[in-house]
Amino acid sequence: MRIGLDMMGGDFAPTEAVKGVKLYLDTVASDVHLVLIGDEQQLAPLIAEAQLDQSKYSVVHSSQVIGMDEHPTKALKEKPQSSISIGFHLLKNEKIDAFISAGNTGAMMVGTYYSIKAIEGVQRPTISTLVPRENGTYGLLLDVGINADCKPENLAQFALLGSLYSKHILGVPDPKVGLLNIGEEEGKGNLLAQATYPLLKESKQINFVGNIEGRDILSEKADVIVCEGFTGNIVLKMAESFHEIALRRNIQDDYMKKFDSESYGGTPVLGVSKPVIIGHGISKGTAFKNMIQLSQQMIESKLLEKIKESFVVVAKDAQQ
Amino acid sequence: MRIGLDMMGGDFAPTEAVKGVKLYLDTVASDVHLVLIGDEQQLAPLIAEAQLDQSKYSVVHSSQVIGMDEHPTKALKEKPQSSISIGFHLLKNEKIDAFISAGNTGAMMVGTYYSIKAIEGVQRPTISTLVPRENGTYGLLLDVGINADCKPENLAQFALLGSLYSKHILGVPDPKVGLLNIGEEEGKGNLLAQATYPLLKESKQINFVGNIEGRDILSEKADVIVCEGFTGNIVLKMAESFHEIALRRNIQDDYMKKFDSESYGGTPVLGVSKPVIIGHGISKGTAFKNMIQLSQQMIESKLLEKIKESFVVVAKDAQQ
Structure with a gap:
C-alpha cells in the first residue's frame, strides 16, 4: 500500500x-x-x-x-x-x-x-466534517462547503455516502441519518429540506431518523447529518470559532478540546x-x-468498493 | 404608554x-x-x-x-x-x-x-437574534427562522431593518452590515449570496462591509449579519446548544453565560x-x-417611525 x-x-x-x-x-x-x-x-x-x-x-x-x-x-x-x-x-x-x-x-x-x-x-462528490459528541463518539456532517447549492437528490446521495463512511470508518453499525432542518416534523423547513425528507424516508439503503435541528447537531440523535454545503460550512466554521474562543479564554474542558481540527486531521473527498x-x-x-x-x-x-457497490x-x- | x-x-x-x-x-x-x-x-x-x-x-x-x-x-x-x-x-x-x-x-x-x-x-417581516460578542457589545443576526427561503431583495431589506434596529435600539452609530457567506471575496457562496452581494454593495442606506464567514459570526467584524432564515435558525439553535453544554459541563465563563436567551428576552417582529x-x-x-x-x-x-421613513x-x- x-x-x-x-x-x-x-x-x-x-x-x-x-x-x-x-x-x-x-x-x-x-x-x-x-x-x-x-x-x-x-x-x-x-x-x-x-x-x-x-x-x-x-x-x-x-x-x-x-x-x-x-x-x-x-x-x-x-x-x-x-x-x-x-x-x-x-x-x-x-x-x-x-x-x-x-x-x-x-x-x-x-x-x-x-x-x-x-x-x-455519484452526482456530486462531497466533503464532510467529524462532529465530536460528549459521549466520546463522532458524528458526521456533510456537505461542508463544496456544494453550496444542492438538489434533493444530492442530499440523498450525501446521506448514503455518509452512512457508508460512518459504518466502515467510524465503526457505527447502523448509522442514524438525520436531515438538518429548522423544525422536527416532516413538512418543516425550506423548499430543499421539504423535498429531501421524502427521499430519505423512502430510501432502503439508509436508516433515516427524521429532522435534526441546530441544537441537536452535537447530540447523538443522528450519526450522519446531511445538508447543503452553505449551511454545513457555516456550522463547521462556527464550531471552530467556539473552539478558538474556548482556547483564548482558557476554558479547560475535555469536550471543547475535541473541536480542534488537529485531532481528526482532514476530510476525504467522498x-x-x-x-x-x-x-x-x-x-x-x-x-x-x-x-x-x-x-x-x-x-x-x-x-470505496463498498461505495461503488451501493451506487450500483x-x-x-x-x-x- | x-x-x-x-x-x-x-x-x-x-x-x-x-x-x-x-x-x-x-x-x-x-x-x-x-x-x-x-x-x-x-x-x-x-x-x-x-x-x-x-x-x-x-x-x-x-x-x-x-x-x-x-x-x-x-x-x-x-x-x-x-x-x-x-x-x-x-x-x-x-x-x-x-x-x-x-x-x-x-x-x-x-x-x-x-x-x-x-x-x-417591507416584503417580509423578519425575526432576529442578538449575538453576544466578547467585548460586551451585541451584534444582530437575521432572519432566524420565519423566512426559510428568501430572495436577494428580502435579504437586502433585512439588512436595512437590522441596521435601524442596531442603531436605534442597540445604540451602534453606523452599524456595519455583513452578508453571511462561505468565503470572503465577492462572488463566493451559493446563488442567493452571490445575487445578494451586489444589492448590499449598492445600497446607500446601509454600511456594507462584505461577506462574513461562520467563524466571524461572534466577532465584531459586522454589527448586523444577514442570511435566510434556514441558516440563521440553525446558527441560533447551535449557539444555544453550546450554551447548554457549557452549563451542563459546569464551564464557568462570563462570555459563555451571555448565550443564555434569558438575558435578552425575546425578538421583535421587525x-x-x-x-x-x-x-x-x-x-x-x-x-x-x-x-x-x-x-x-x-x-x-x-x-417603527424610522423604519417607515426608510422604507419610503x-x-x-x-x-x-
Whole structure:
C-alpha cells in the first residue's frame, strides 16, 4: 500500500508534514510505504533530523508549490511541477493508492475532479466534517462547503455516502441519518429540506431518523447529518470559532478540546474513485499523522468498493 | 404608554410572567401602564403575593390558552378568548401600544400578519437574534427562522431593518452590515449570496462591509449579519446548544453565560407597523422583564417611525 503525501501543503509545511510522517511511523504498525512529494532540498535536512526508517518512504521531488491563495485552475495549469499536480499525476497512474494534502483546498478539489473520476452514479462528490459528541463518539456532517447549492437528490446521495463512511470508518453499525432542518416534523423547513425528507424516508439503503435541528447537531440523535454545503460550512466554521474562543479564554474542558481540527486531521473527498484527503491549512504533525492513518483505513476497509457497490444499486433504482 | 403582556404564554406561565412584571416595576422607572392578559383566577393570588403597584397595571381576562404545540391558524380561529387572540385584538384596536408573548411562536406570527400590517415597502417581516460578542457589545443576526427561503431583495431589506434596529435600539452609530457567506471575496457562496452581494454593495442606506464567514459570526467584524432564515435558525439553535453544554459541563465563563436567551428576552417582529415581541418558550422572570423594557425602548426610540421613513425611500427607489 502506497500513500502519497504533499509535503509542501499547509501553513506549517514542510516541517509539520515531516513531523506527521515521523509520528505515523513511530506509532502505527503497518506495511504502508509513504511517498513524500516535495522539494528535496528542503526535505533532506528535516528527514535526516527525524531519522525516518528509510525502508518506509521514498521522496518524489517537486520544484513548485501552489500557494494557499492561488486560483486553483490557473495554478494547476501553470505549475505542473507543483506537489499537488505531481500527487494527482501519481494517483491517476496508480503509483500511489491515496493522496493527502493540507494545501490549497480549491486546487485539491479541481485536481480531484480532473485526475480521478466520480464513482458511477455519484452526482456530486462531497466533503464532510467529524462532529465530536460528549459521549466520546463522532458524528458526521456533510456537505461542508463544496456544494453550496444542492438538489434533493444530492442530499440523498450525501446521506448514503455518509452512512457508508460512518459504518466502515467510524465503526457505527447502523448509522442514524438525520436531515438538518429548522423544525422536527416532516413538512418543516425550506423548499430543499421539504423535498429531501421524502427521499430519505423512502430510501432502503439508509436508516433515516427524521429532522435534526441546530441544537441537536452535537447530540447523538443522528450519526450522519446531511445538508447543503452553505449551511454545513457555516456550522463547521462556527464550531471552530467556539473552539478558538474556548482556547483564548482558557476554558479547560475535555469536550471543547475535541473541536480542534488537529485531532481528526482532514476530510476525504467522498464519492470519487480513489482516496483523496484534504487537510486544514493549519494542520500540524498530529493532523498529518491522522490523515495518513485515515487513508490507510479507507484502503483497508475497502470503503470505496463498498461505495461503488451501493451506487450500483442507486443507478439500478434510477433506471426502474 | 400601554404595553400588553400575555401572562399565559411560555413554559413557566403565569408564575414567571408575574415575576417579570414585578421585576420590571421594581427596577425600571417609567410611566408605562402594563396590560396583563390572562386567566383572572390564576393571576389573582400571584399578583397579590407579588404586591404589584395597582396604579401600574390592569388585568384583561382571557378564558382560553393556545398551547405551545397547537396548529397556529386553527388555534387562533377556535380560541378567540385566548390570551394571544385578545392581545392582538387590543393591539389592532389601539388599546395597547405593544404586545409581548412567550407563547406559541407560530400563533404569534400568524396573529401579527392578520392583525397588524407590514410597513409599506417591507416584503417580509423578519425575526432576529442578538449575538453576544466578547467585548460586551451585541451584534444582530437575521432572519432566524420565519423566512426559510428568501430572495436577494428580502435579504437586502433585512439588512436595512437590522441596521435601524442596531442603531436605534442597540445604540451602534453606523452599524456595519455583513452578508453571511462561505468565503470572503465577492462572488463566493451559493446563488442567493452571490445575487445578494451586489444589492448590499449598492445600497446607500446601509454600511456594507462584505461577506462574513461562520467563524466571524461572534466577532465584531459586522454589527448586523444577514442570511435566510434556514441558516440563521440553525446558527441560533447551535449557539444555544453550546450554551447548554457549557452549563451542563459546569464551564464557568462570563462570555459563555451571555448565550443564555434569558438575558435578552425575546425578538421583535421587525417590519410590521406595531411592536410585537416573541419570547422563548423557556422564558423566566428576567426574560419577561427584558421584553417589557425592549417594548418600551422600541416605542420611546420611535423605531417603527424610522423604519417607515426608510422604507419610503426604498419604495421610491423601486419606482424609479
